[in-house]
Amino acid sequence: MKSSRIKLTLTVIFFALFTSFKISAEDGSRLWLRADTVITPSEVIYRDTGDETLLLAVEELRRYWKGHAVRLVISDARDIRALTSEGFLIEGDSRSGVTITSSTEAGLLYGTHHLLRLQVTGETGGSITVKESPKYALRILNHWDNQDDSVERGYAGSSIWQWQSEQDSTVIALYRNYARANASIGLNGTVLNNVNASPLILSAPILKKVKTIADVLRPYHIKVYLSVNFDSPAALGGLPSSDPLSKDVRQWWKGKVKELYTVIPDFGGFLVKANSEGLPGPQDFGRTHADGANMLAEALAPFGGIVMWRAFVYNPSDEDRAKQAVLEFLPLDGQFSPNVLIQVKNGPVDFQPREPFSPLFGLMKETPLMPELQITQEYLGQSNHLVYLATMWKEFFESDTYVKGEGSSVAEITDGSLVPQKLTGIAGVANTGMDVNWCGHHFAQANWYAFGRLAWNHSLTAEEVADEWIKQTFSNEPDFVAQVSTLMLESRETAVRYMMPLGLHHIFAWEHHYGPEPWTDIPGARTDWMPSYYHRADAEGIGFDRSISGGAVEQYATPLCEKWKDLATCPEKFLLWFHHVPWDYRTKSGKILWDELCYHYDEGVQEVREYQRTWDKMEPYVDAERFRHVQAKLKIQSHDAVWWKDACLLYFQTFSRRIIPYEIERPIYDLDELIENSRPKTVKP
Ligand code: BDP
Numbered sequence: 183m184k185s186s187r188i189k190l191t192l193t194v195i196f197f198a199l200f201t202s203f204k205i206s207a208e209d210g211s212r213l214w215l216r217a218d219t220v221i222t223p224s225e226v227i228y229r230d231t232g233d234e235t236l237l238l239a240v241e242e243l244r245r246y247w248k249g250h251a252v253r254l255v256i257s258d259a260r261d262i263r264a265l266t267s268e269g270f271l272i273e274g275d276s277r278s279g280v281t282i283t284s285s286t287e288a289g290l291l292y293g294t295h296h297l298l299r300l301q302v303t304g305e306t307g308g309s310i311t312v313k314e315s316p317k318y319a320l321r322i323l324n325h326w327d328n329q330d331d332s333v334e335r336g337y338a339g340s341s342i343w344q345w346q347s348e349q350d351s352t353v354i355a356l357y358r359n360y361a362r363a364n365a366s367i368g369l370n371g372t373v374l375n376n377v378n379a380s381p382l383i384l385s386a387p388i389l390k391k392v393k394t395i396a397d398v399l400r401p402y403h404i405k406v407y408l409s410v411n412f413d414s415p416a417a418l419g420g421l422p423s424s425d426p427l428s429k430d431v432r433q434w435w436k437g438k439v440k441e442l443y444t445v446i447p448d449f450g451g452f453l454v455k456a457n458s459e460g461l462p463g464p465q466d467f468g469r470t471h472a473d474g475a476n477m478l479a480e481a482l483a484p485f486g487g488i489v490m491w492r493a494f495v496y497n498p499s500d501e502d503r504a505k506q507a508v509l510e511f512l513p514l515d516g517q518f519s520p521n522v523l524i525q526v527k528n529g530p531v532d533f534q535p536r537e538p539f540s541p542l543f544g545l546m547k548e549t550p551l552m553p554e555l556q557i558t559q560e561y562l563g564q565s566n567h568l569v570y571l572a573t574m575w576k577e578f579f580e581s582d583t584y585v586k587g588e589g590s591s592v593a594e595i596t597d598g599s600l601v602p603q604k605l606t607g608i609a610g611v612a613n614t615g616m617d618v619n620w621c622g623h624h625f626a627q628a629n630w631y632a633f634g635r636l637a638w639n640h641s642l643t644a645e646e647v648a649d650e651w652i653k654q655t656f657s658n659e660p661d662f663v664a665q666v667s668t669l670m671l672e673s674r675e676t677a678v679r680y681m682m683p684l685g686l687h688h689i690f691a692w693e694h695h696y697g698p699e700p701w702t703d704i705p706g707a708r709t710d711w712m713p714s715y716y717h718r719a720d721a722e723g724i725g726f727d728r729s730i731s732g733g734a735v736e737q738y739a740t741p742l743c744e745k746w747k748d749l750a751t752c753p754e755k756f757l758l759w760f761h762h763v764p765w766d767y768r769t770k771s772g773k774i775l776w777d778e779l780c781y782h783y784d785e786g787v788q789e790v791r792e793y794q795r796t797w798d799k800m801e802p803y804v805d806a807e808r809f810r811h812v813q814a815k816l817k818i819q820s821h822d823a824v825w826w827k828d829a830c831l832l833y834f835q836t837f838s839r840r841i842i843p844y845e846i847e848r849p850i851y852d853l854d855e856l857i858e859n860s861r862p863k864t865v866k867p
Contacts, residue, residue: 224250409455836853
């Protein structure tokens, strides 16, 4: 009896070990960097200066390059100088040898990763000539990580910085893997902490940890930045105020910055969220955003540091929230110091599944603007929904602002190609956490990947990026690549359909932003946090009329303003963003608005079910663990799509008083039940 129990235990242990070993091989922890190491390394020819970045490039090539010798060359020849310092040239042939040339070691590391990517995606067969320079100089991840290791809007576990733990060899190895992943896609900066920053981030014990992170990231050519709390001089330094024009306050910041650079000589600079959502800022002292930003800029300038000052501001007021950033920032154009960038979210409200571009792009002409994209899917199903964001970001990059005539895309305005800029940059709010696959959903890794690739080169297509990612992350099998790529490319539009079609926005549960709650109305809470503020459904129709005189549409240049202002010419994807539209309005399909809305929701649901069928067919191409994981997530997504459809249609029907124009399956939800279950348990003060 006893011995058989021991036997059983041993068998269990054996199987657990065996299977966990097998599983850990494809648990997603290797991200898109899954190439096997080569048995006989190829020759790597380089001049050993001991530079750590160069040695990382050499190590990558020795481990993974399967072709003939690679030569790494630092050169300042004219054609190399024509590239930016991070640019590179790859020339050669995998059979007779390849040369990577750059003016810097960082360029060689980027070139190395590019070459290895070409190898994995099967493009190193013939001769190779690649010449690349990044479009944006600063390509930065923003981590909304707190010192207690929680992550604001993070859906993949606790903070990868592990603030609460010893920075032992396991933690250092984690930092290293993170840095390598970022370097492989061209990212060169990281803001470690939440924009809702605690003043304690600048305290000595935390700066010690920051230094350790910076030391690990440095060889990967990744700079560390911090979000700072504007009230730090008072809250941390004990000064009576944090007024940016006070001499003592300015001195405090200068001292702090000096201390920072003593510990981290290549520190990048500060990211600041000020006078936004209750955070302190210069306006608390009757000063402007420019006064605040310039004070920090002055402290950072001697060390080459920068300030990324966020334009995400809105206050409870009579003004439409979508207009407020322009109202606050445009008058300050031209007043910011040369080392300040204004960091602007892609849309004027808040990372919705679809928004028009923020009108600050193009309007603010004298100040470098840095787009802020959100990789973490706060409003896009978090880590449960498969939503590939590159298509959304491409829509944003390619949006024509018309401010310099036709062809003034957001991308060309911000990357300095249309209007020369002193500084160029782009930020992405990270989706990483301690989950073994880093991002919660295997397909959410694609968004981290795509952010890096598009920050490097926004003219890549969403399809090219998806192809690269699929081949590296899963398989080169053409059938698999084709089907999964189609699914990814459609996925964002699908999410828009089952969540907020036709320009609807912000009808989420107001705190967690996961599910639908178009009915929420909490007495005493801010109206601009309530869905009804945005959808404005009533007996006549639905949508936010921003086409009125003085409305948000007027913040856009001619001819966009005129086009969007007119219901007849406004693209239907923005219909309810700019107009309050009667329920019986005839849409382009010939259906009335109510019916059109119903069909969009239903199509969204049907499309997710189609993704489930597609994925089921992919089983032969995918390892069992990742296959099942994605399958399970799609099931949740499919369930949520029906939840969205039922919630929105049942609720809006109470206004439209029309029938749903197709035969519906019995709704899985009842409106009263939906409302009852969604009542917030706690209310923010
Ligand atoms: C909103 C998030 C909130 C962030 C804020 C911001 O809900 O958690 O703090 O944006 O960007 O999207 O500052």
